[in-house]
Amino acid sequence: QVQLVQSGVEVKKPGASVKVSCKASGYTFSSYGISWARQAPGQGLEWMGWISAYTENTNYAQKLQGRVTMTTDTSTSTAYMELRSLRSDDTAVYYCARAPAIYDVLTGYYMDYWGQGTLVTVSS
Amino acid sequence: DIQMTQSPSSLSASVGDRVTITCRASQSISSYLNWYQQKPGKAPKLLIYTASSLQSGVPSRFSGSGSGPHFTLTISSLQPEDFATYYCQQTYSSLWTFGQGTKVEIK
DSSP: OOEEEEOOOEEEOTTOOEEEEEEEESSOGGGSEEEEEEEOTTOOEEEEEEEETTTOOEEEOGGGTTTEEEEEETTTTEEEEEEOSOOGGGOEEEEEEEESOOSSOOTTOOOOEEOOOEEEEEOO | OOOEEEEOSEEEEOTTOOEEEEEEESSOOTTOEEEEEEOTTSOOEEEEETTTEEOTTOOTTEEEEEETTEEEEEESSOOGGGOSEEEEEEOSSSSOEEOOOEEEEEO
16 A cells, blocks of 8 residues: 655754655655645645656745755655755644656646655744 | 635534535636645545546545636535545646635534
């Protein structure tokens, strides 16, 4: 069965960086993309971006451009999301999800299997 | 970015009720609209993709319709396990966006 298992809780200081991992199993990793979303406490979902595990092409939300980097390691079927220059409003649960899109045209796709979420707290 | 607006933001309903949630896009998005269900402390779950296609394993009481800028998610007969928050998401643009969510509570 498809599973996405994320890394554990992180506590960071403002200005630091965080790197969250997402290990996939139960499907051919390089035949799909991985999308990331986050959810601040008590708030809705915010889409962060997407990476193709086939081409390693990325597409980031404009709000996060310049601060976020998404990567994949096909040898371990793991995706990573790094967020830099952390601020208090980056405190959120971060989710990875499988997205059946491997090329740059993302029209019509969706996030069908989700990881369990990783809480990132940014506090001085 | 394409803005997604859901209504209502919350609603109270009873088991067995028919429930309808609306999602409106700031521009036409054809049929590229997905619906997710999220329960407290859990990851979202895909219910409906491309406006009306039921994800495998999702009960048939869930249905989606609409195109252009206007979409609806309908639960034909609300069950106890359906009390949750529901989100729409557009994937017409390569910059995906979610609606703000609709919380379905027990009356």
